[in-house]
Amino acid sequence: MKEIGLLTDWPKMTSRALPRLDEDDRLTPILTHLSNNFTTPDASYSASATALPGADISARNVDILSSSFPLCMQNLHRSLRRDAHLKHFGRLQYTLFLKGIGLNLEECLVFWRSSFSKITDDTFNKEYRYNVRHAYGDVGGDSNRRGNGYSPFSCQKILTERPPGPGEAHGCPYRHFSVENLVGLLNAVGVKDQEVIRGVKEDKEKMKFHLACNRSVPPFPYLLPFPAHFPPLIPSRELLEQGLTENRVFEYAHKQEIKKVKDDGTWGAAQLETIVHPNEYFKRSYLLKNLGKNPVDGEGEKGDVKMED
Numbered sequence: 001m002k003e004i005g006l007l008t009d010w011p012k013m014t015s016r017a018l019p020r021l022d023e024d025d026r027l028t029p030i031l032t033h034l035s036n037n038f039t040t041p042d043a044s045y046s047a048s049a050t051a052l053p054g055a056d057i058s059a060r061n062v063d064i065l066s067s068s069f070p071l072c073m074q075n076l077h078r079s080l081r082r083d084a085h086l087k088h089f090g091r092l093q094y095t096l097f098l099k100g101i102g103l104n105l106e107e108c109l110v111f112w113r114s115s116f117s118k119i120t121d122d123t124f125n126k127e128y129r130y131n132v133r134h135a136y137g138d139v140g141g142d143s144n145r146r147g148n149g150y151s152p153f154s155c156q157k158i159l160t161e162r163p164p165g166p167g168e169a170h171g172c173p174y175r176h177f178s179v180e181n182l183v184g185l186l187n188a189v190g191v192k193d194q195e196v197i198r199g200v201k202e203d204k205e206k207m208k209f210h211l212a213c214n215r216s217v218p219p220f221p222y223l224l225p226f227p228a229h230f231p232p233l234i235p236s237r238e239l240l241e242q243g244l245t246e247n248r249v250f251e252y253a254h255k256q257e258i259k260k261v262k263d264d265g266t267w268g269a270a271q272l273e274t275i276v277h278p279n280e281y282f283k284r285s286y287l288l289k290n291l292g293k294n295p296v297d298g299e300g301e302k303g304d305v306k307m308e309d
């Protein structure tokens with residue numbers, strides 16, 4: 001456990017060590033940036049990597065699929081169902097996530113139109129339709145269309161950019177909610193275990209928001225090219241294995257299934273490694289909840305979201 005502390009506190013320790021590193025001016029801005037912004041590694045998104053062949057990814061099935069969504073997306077879904085509306089950044093974060101789980105443009109438009117049940121078709125078409133099409137790259141400039149629109153947001157992006165204001169539901173509840181509201185939301189989605197709640201509160205207090213959702217091993221210490229006078233912290237095999245399998249809320253919510261795939265050896269370490277993207281959270285959760293029913297079972301290594309360092 002001591003090693004975990006060393007690793008997770010690495011950015012802070014690095015920041016404190018900066019005065020002693022003044023012999024290398026080039027290092028300072030890089031380390032300061034990492035220290036200030038360290039939450040989770042950013043991850044790229046690949047539609048083919050998160051596809052779930054055979055799954056019913058349709059507008060009518062989103063309510064059922066939402067049980068496999070991470071807390072940020074469950075919050076958006078619940079807000080949408082409660083208010084029949086979401087503000088701009090909530091729509092954007094949620095649209096891109098839905099695009100990432102494999103909801104096609106036509107189904108996504110059906111989903112938003114039916115969800116915004118208090119407005120007319122005319123209002124929907126004038127005020128909301130274009131933005132959904134733009135997110136999918138169906139309209140807009142050449143580069144938007146060539147690039148198939150925007151990529152679903154990673155945890156890093158959600159945690160660090162555009163905090164939600166009053167009446168907005170985007171962002172990450174572990175970071176942007178008060179402790180009371182976070183516990184209330186966790187209870188509402190079925191996470192009531194006092195040990196888990198206590199751990200989440202501790203993670204939040206220490207500003208380890210991502211660990212509350214998914215315990216992670218920071219990749220930077222052994223990937224950055226460190227100068228000789230600043231030795232890298234190399235995680236031990238035990239720590240890596242612990243990091244690969246320790247999750248807070250995710251592990252609690254999938255306790256039985258994770259035990260099963262570990263016991264029968266059907267999932268390897270690569271399929272249980274740290275989640276750093278909401279769409280990967282969904283894919284892994286969906287596969288675990290549908291063990292034995294989905295054709296992509298056992299192909300996790302091939303199908304994992306490609307991560308960028």
Ligand code: SF4
Pocket residue numbers: 070071072073154155158159171172173174209210213214276277278281
């Ligand atoms: Fe969503 Fe990532 Fe926050 Fe989990 S850590 S709730 S997946 S943004």
